Amino acid sequence: MEIKKYFYFFLSGYFSSFNQEMKPDQNVFQKMFFSLVNLPVPPNLTIMWNFGSLLGTCLFIQILSGLLLACHYTPDVSYAFDSVVYIMREVNNGWLIRSIHVNGASAFFVCIYIHIARGIFYHSFFKKHTWLVGCTILLVLMGIAFTGYVLPWGQMSYWGATVITNLASAIPYIGTDLVEWMWGGFCVGNATLKRFFVVHFLLPFMLMALSGVHIFYLHETGSSNPLGVDSDGEAVPFHSFYTLKDLVGIVVLIWLVGVVCLCFPDFFSDPINFNPADPLKTPTHIQPEWYFLFAYAILRSIPNKLGGVLGLVLSVAVLYIMPFFPKGYQRGIQYNIFAQSLFWGFVGNFVFLSFIGACPIEHPYDLMGVVSSVVYFLFFPLYILSYLSWDYVLMEIIHPGEKKTHVHVFSVARSVYLKLKNIVSSW
Amino acid sequence: MAGLVGRATRDALLKVPGAVQGQNARMMSSTTARNMKRAAVVGLGGLAVAGTTIYMAGLNESKVYASDMELHPPKYPWPHKQFLKAFDHDSLRRGYEVYKNVCSACHSLQYLHYRDLVGVIFTEDEAKAEAAENMVVDGPNDDGEMYEREGKLTDRLPKPYPNPEAAAAANNGVEPPDLTYIVRGRHGEEDYIFALLTGYKDAPAGVKLGEGVHYNPYYPGGAISMAMALYNEIIEYSDGTPATQSQLAKDVTTFLAWTAAPEHDLRKWMAIKLTLLGTIFLVSSFFFKRHRWAYLKTKQVALKK
Numbered sequence: 156m157e158i159k160k161y162f163y164f165f166l167s168g169y170f171s172s173f174n175q176e177m178k179p180d181q182n183v184f185q186k187m188f189f190s191l192v193n194l195p196v197p198p199n200l201t202i203m204w205n206f207g208s209l210l211g212t213c214l215f216i217q218i219l220s221g222l223l224l225a226c227h228y229t230p231d232v233s234y235a236f237d238s239v240v241y242i243m244r245e246v247n248n249g250w251l252i253r254s255i256h257v258n259g260a261s262a263f264f265v266c267i268y269i270h271i272a273r274g275i276f277y278h279s280f281f282k283k284h285t286w287l288v289g290c291t292i293l294l295v296l297m298g299i300a301f302t303g304y305v306l307p308w309g310q311m312s313y314w315g316a317t318v319i320t321n322l323a324s325a326i327p328y329i330g331t332d333l334v335e336w337m338w339g340g341f342c343v344g345n346a347t348l349k350r351f352f353v354v355h356f357l358l359p360f361m362l363m364a365l366s367g368v369h370i371f372y373l374h375e376t377g378s379s380n381p382l383g384v385d386s387d388g389e390a391v392p393f394h395s396f397y398t399l400k401d402l403v404g405i406v407v408l409i410w411l412v413g414v415v416c417l418c419f420p421d422f423f424s425d426p427i428n429f430n431p432a433d434p435l436k437t438p439t440h441i442q443p444e445w446y447f448l449f450a451y452a453i454l455r456s457i458p459n460k461l462g463g464v465l466g467l468v469l470s471v472a473v474l475y476i477m478p479f480f481p482k483g484y485q486r487g488i489q490y491n492i493f494a495q496s497l498f499w500g501f502v503g504n505f506v507f508l509s510f511i512g513a514c515p516i517e518h519p520y521d522l523m524g525v526v527s528s529v530v531y532f533l534f535f536p537l538y539i540l541s542y543l544s545w546d547y548v549l550m551e552i553i554h555p556g557e558k559k560t561h562v563h564v565f566s567v568a569r570s571v572y573l574k575l576k577n578i579v580s581s582w
Numbered sequence: 583m584a585g586l587v588g589r590a591t592r593d594a595l596l597k598v599p600g601a602v603q604g605q606n607a608r609m610m611s612s613t614t615a616r617n618m619k620r621a622a623v624v625g626l627g628g629l630a631v632a633g634t635t636i637y638m639a640g641l642n643e644s645k646v647y648a649s650d651m652e653l654h655p656p657k658y659p660w661p662h663k664q665f666l667k668a669f670d671h672d673s674l675r676r677g678y679e680v681y682k683n684v685c686s687a688c689h690s691l692q693y694l695h696y697r698d699l700v701g702v703i704f705t706e707d708e709a710k711a712e713a714a715e716n717m718v719v720d721g722p723n724d725d726g727e728m729y730e731r732e733g734k735l736t737d738r739l740p741k742p743y744p745n746p747e748a749a750a751a752a753n754n755g756v757e758p759p760d761l762t763y764i765v766r767g768r769h770g771e772e773d774y775i776f777a778l779l780t781g782y783k784d785a786p787a788g789v790k791l792g793e794g795v796h797y798n799p800y801y802p803g804g805a806i807s808m809a810m811a812l813y814n815e816i817i818e819y820s821d822g823t824p825a826t827q828s829q830l831a832k833d834v835t836t837f838l839a840w841t842a843a844p845e846h847d848l849r850k851w852m853a854i855k856l857t858l859l860g861t862i863f864l865v866s867s868f869f870f871k872r873h874r875w876a877y878l879k880t881k882q883v884a885l886k887k
Contacts (some may be wrong), residue, residue, distance in 0.1 A: 198878060240693050243845075250845045251852075391878065399871040406867050411862035416854035418665065420843075429842075430600060430759075430765030439802065500628055569810075 173546035180524040194393040195379055197386035204378065206270040207370075212405050213263040214366065216412075218359050220256040228306065230352035232345045232582070235308035236431040260300055261423040262412050264446035267293060268505075275538075276498055277487040278507075279379050280477035283488050290474045292365050295358055297447070297471070302355040304444060308348065309428030312313040314441045316343045316351070322454070325461040342434070383486030440515055447504055448512030453531065455516055456524040466528065473535055484546040494541035501534040653799040655770045655777030660837065663772075666854070669840055675703045677837025680830050683817045685761065688748040688753060688808075690741040692843055693762040697735040702840070709735055716740050729835050754794040756807045765835070765842040772835050778829040786875040795885065 181189070186365035227246055229238040242249040271293070273279070280286045305316040320337050324330040339346025380386050391397075415422055423445060427438050443451050450470045457463040508527045515519040607794035662669045681691070696713035700706050718740075721728035733740075742758075743749035749757040768774045777800045785797035785804075795805045812830045819825050840846065859868070 167792050244693060244698075250849075395874055398877070399867070401862070403871050404868045406860070406863045410856070410864060412858045413860065414853065417849050417856060420849070426767050426769055426771070429763040496628065 166271040190374070192392065192394040194374060194377075194395055195387075195390035196393050197380035198389060198391045198396070199380050199382060199386075200378060200397070200400075201381050202404070203269070203273040203381075204408070205401060206266045206273065207373075208401035209266045209404055209408050210263065210270060212408060213259060213266055214359070214362060216409075217256060217263060220252050220259060221356075221359065223252050224256055225356060228352075230306070230349045232308060232348055232432070233473065235306065235348060239307045246419075250420075251416065254420045255412065257409060257540050258412055258415045258420070258423060260303065261415075261444075261446065262408065263296065263485065264300070266408075267296065268446075271500060274409055275477070276495075277379050277381065277383065277489070278483075278542075280474075280480070281482060281486070282373070282376050282379070283478040285369060285376070286478050287475065288365060288369045288372060290471075291367060292362060294471060295362050295365060299355060299358045299362065300444065302351040302358070305348065305351045306355060307428060308432045310430045310436070310438050311425045311433055311441070313343060313432035313434065315443055316347065318441055319443070320347075322460075322464045322467070325464045327461070339348070360556050366437070379486065381487075383489060444515055445509060445513075448509035449531070452508045452512035453528045455512070456521070456528040470531065473532070477535075481543060483542045484550060485542070488542055491542055491545045493545055494538065497534065497537055497541050501538075504530045504534070607807065652802060653777075653781075655773040655781075655800055658773050658776060660772050660836070660839075662836065662846065666850070668850065669702075671702065672838060673836045674835050676821065676823060676839050677827075677835070677840075678703050679817060679819060680812075680834040681761070681837055684811055686739075686742060688742055688749075689741075689761045690758075690842055691739045692741060692760050693741050693748040695735070696733065696737055696739070698844060700735065702844070706735075713737055735846065754807050759810070761838055761841065763842045765839045767842075769883040772839050775835045775838060776831050778806075779812050779835070780828055795881075853854050 224242060227238060227242045227249065229235060239253070242253055244250070246252070269526055271289075274286065274289070301319060305312045320334055320343065323337065324334045325382075326333060335341060337347070338344065339350060377386070377390075423441070425444075442448065450467050453470045454463045454467040457466045472516075485491070488498060508524070508531060511520055511524040511527055661667050696709050699712070700709045703709075704712060713735055716733040717730045717738070718733050718737050719728055720731050722777075743752065746757050754877050765771050765775060770777070773837055778798060781800045782796060782798050785791050789797065789804065791797060791805050795807060796809050797804055798806045812827050812834075812852055815825050816830065823829060843849070
C-alpha cells in the first residue's frame with residue numbers, strides 16, 4: 156500500500172516533496188527514497204547537468220543488454236565469433252540487443268566526456284570526493300569497454316587486445332611477467348578471453364557501487380550551478396522538477412541511441428571486426444574504438460615505449476590532480492573569455508587528437524600528434540593561469556591595492572599589469 | 583585599456599558575490615550560453631588556424647609515392663541505402679543466382695541456412711527444392727554409421743571445400759574468404775565490393791605481379807589472387823534480365839548486403855516506429871516538464887524599499 160502510494164506520488168507532477176520529511180519510524184528504504192525526492196537542488200541547472208542521469212541510464216541499458224547477451228555468448232576462442240553471429244542471426248531480436256550494447260557503449264562515452272567537460276568548465280572538480288570517485292568511474296568504464304571489445308573475437312578484438320596488453324611490458328622489472336599473468340599464457344588466447352569475459356561481467360556491478368558513492372558524495376555538498384554562486388538561498392526539490400527534466404533527457408538519449416542502432420548500426424564500429432580473429436594475419440592498421448583514440452594518439456606520439464605508456468596513463472590520470480588546483484574567486488569560467496577560449500581549444504584539440512589516433516603513423520600525422528599531445532597536457536597549467544590571472548585583473552580593477560589571497564603567485568603579472576595601467580592612464 | 587576592461591566586466595562581476603538572485607537565473611544562463619558560443623568560435627577558430635599551419639608545414643615536407651596510391655571506390659546510389667527503402671527482392675533473387683553459379687565455386691556462405699531464404703528469395707517449396715539439390719552427410723544412424731541424405735531447410739549452404747587447407751591449396755595458397763559478412767567487413771561496404779568486381783584492369787607499366795595474381799586498383803596493394811569472375815552474359819537470369827557485368831555485380835552485391843544484414847528490412851520498419859513513438863514521448867515529456875516548471879519560470883520577485 157505504501158509503495159503504491161509513493162508510486163502514485165511519483166507519477167503525479169504535483170507531489171510537494173518538501174512536505175514529506177523524514178520521520179523516525181521510516182525504514183532505511185523510505186529514508187533513501189525521501190533523501191532523493193527531497194534533495195534541494197539549485198533551480199537554474201541547465202541541460203549540461205542532465206548528463207549524470209543519462210550516464211545512469213546508459214549503465215542500466217548496458218547491464219540489461221549485457222545480461223541478455225551473456226545468456227548466449229560463449230567465451231572460447233573456437234566459438235566466440237560464431238556465438239556472436241548466432242546472437243545476431245538466430246536469437247530473437249539478438250541483432251538489436253547487440254546493436255544496443257555496442258552503440259550504448261559509445262553513448263556512454265559521449266555522455267561521460269560531456270559530463271567531465273561540464274565539470275571542468277564549471278569547476279565542479281573542486282568537489283574533491285565526488286570528482287575523485289568520478290575519475291575512478293571513468294577508469295573502470297574504460298576497463299569495461301576494453302575487455303568488452305575483445306569478446307567478439309574479431310580481428311580488431313584480437314589485435315587490439317595484443318597491442319594494449321603488451322603495453323604493460325614497458326613497466327621495468329615486472330612488465331613481462333605482468334603481461335603473461337594477464338594473458339594466462341604466452342600470448343592472447345583462450346585463457347585471456349575467458350578472464351576478460353569475467354572481468355567484463357563483474358566490473359559493471361563495481362561501477363554501479365561507485366556510482367552510488369559518487370551520488371552520495373554529491374548529495375553531501377549539493378550540485379553546483381551555472382552562476383557559480385551559493386544556491387542555499389533558493390533551491391527546489393529534486394522531485395518532480397528534475398525527475399521530469401531528466402526524463403526529457405532520457406527520452407532524447409533513448410531516441411538517439413535507437414536511431415543509431417536501427418539506421419546506422421555500424422557507425423561506431425570497425426569493419427575489420429566482422430572478420431574472425433586470425434593470429435597469423437596482422438591488420439594493416441590497428442586502432443581502438445573512437446573513445447580511446449585521444450589516449451592512443453598520445454601513446455603513439457612518444458617514441459619511447461615506457462614514455463608512451465606513461466603519456467597514455469597520464470592523459471586520464473591528470474584528471475585526478477584537478478581537485479588540488481588553486482581556487483579562484485569565481486566558481487567556473489562562465490565570465491572569463493580567455494579561459495573559455497582555452498577550454499574550447501582543449502575540446503577542439505581532444506577531437507583533433509582522436510582524428511590523429513585514427514590516422515596511420517606517417518608524415519604529417521606523426522608531427523601533428525606530437526604537437527597535439529603537448530597542447531593536451533599544456534591545457535591544465537594554462538587553465539589554472541587563465542582563471543587565476545583573470546580573477547586577479549578583475550579584482551585589481553574593483554578593489555585596487557587590496558591584499559589578495561592568490562596574488563603571490565602572480566607578482567610578475569601584477570607588475571606588468573600596473574605598468575600597463577600607468578601607460579594607459581598617462582595617455 | 584584597463585578602464586575599458588573594467589567597464590566591460592564590472593557589471594557582470596558585481597552580480598556574482600552575495601545572495602542568490604534567482605529571478606536572474608535564466609537571464610544569466612542565456613548570457614552564459616552566448617558567451618560560450620562566442621568562446622567556442624574564438625577557440626575553434628584559433629585551433630583551425632593552428633591546425634592549418636601545422637598541416638601546411640607537414641605537407642611542405644611530405645613526399646608522395648606512386649606505391650602509396652590506393653583507389654577508393656566511388657559512391658554508388660544503392661536503393662536499399664535510402665532511409666525508407668527495403669531491399670529489392672528481385673535483385674536479391676538474381677544475386678543468389680550469381681552466387682550459386684559463379685561465386686560458390688570458391689566462396690562459402692557458412693552462416694546462411696536454406697530456411698533464411700524463405701520469404702526473401704524463395705517460397706518455402708522453392709527453398710525446399712533448392713536445398714534438396716544437395717546431398718548432405720548426416721548421422722550417425724542407429725547403427726553408428728554416417729549416411730547421405732537430401733538437403734533440408736535447416737541445413738546451411740554447402741561449402742566449396744572440405745577444410746581451409748584444401749581451400750588454400752586450390753587457390754594459390756590463399757583461402758577465399760567467407761562471404762556472409764563480406765559487405766560489413768570491408769571499408770566502403772557495397773561500393774567496395776561492386777568496384778572490386780568490375781574494376782579489373784591490366785597492370786600498369788612498372789607493376790610486376792606474381793604468378794596467378796591479378797591487378798585490381800581497388801584491392802589494397804593492387805595485387806589480388808581472385809581472377810575477374812564476372813563477364814557479360816556469364817549466366818542467364820531466370821527472369822530474363824540482361825546479364826551485363828555491371829548488372830551481375832550489382833545483384834550479387836545486393837545479395838551479399840542482405841546476407842550480412844538479413845534484419846535490414848525489419849530494422850528500417852522498427853526505425854519508422856521508433857521515430858513516431860519517440861516523437862510522441864519526447865513532445866509529451868517535454869510539455870509535462872514545461873508545465874511543472876511553469877510557475878517557477880514565471881515567478882517574479884518584488885523588493886520593497
